[in-house]
Amino acid sequence: MDENSRTAEVRITADNPQNRMKPGMFAEGVISSQSDQKQQLLIPRSAVLWTGSRSIVFVDVSTAETPAFEAREVVLGKRAGNEYVIESGLNAGEHMITDRTFKVDAAA
Numbered sequence: 024m025d026e027n028s029r030t031a032e033v034r035i036t037a038d039n040p041q042n043r044m045k046p047g048m049f050a051e052g053v054i055s056s057q058s059d060q061k062q063q064l065l066i067p068r069s070a071v072l073w074t075g076s077r078s079i080v081f082v083d084v085s086t087a088e089t090p091a092f093e094a095r096e097v098v099l100g101k102r103a104g105n106e107y108v109i110e111s112g113l114n115a116g117e118h119m120i121t122d123r124t125f126k127v128d129a130a131a
Contacts, residue, residue: 064113065106070121071099083118092120 072079081092097112
């Protein structure tokens, strides 16, 4: 996405039986997708630490006295832009580290 013009270049396949669309033309459209699930839990890509075949996120399990994070394995679903759908391993409302997960892992 170009921040200045707020445009993005994409490639699509579309029927054009009357040849109204010409190469280089600008177009405006709506992108939609369908899912069999009504609500999905999404997390940023930067929250995931990949360790071979496993995907780990660090969940905040702090108490009032002690800050703490728990490494938790999650099952990732489809990627949606810069986010992943969580199939299992996290619940809505849980807080996690969303950036610099490698640094947290190294400190642990």
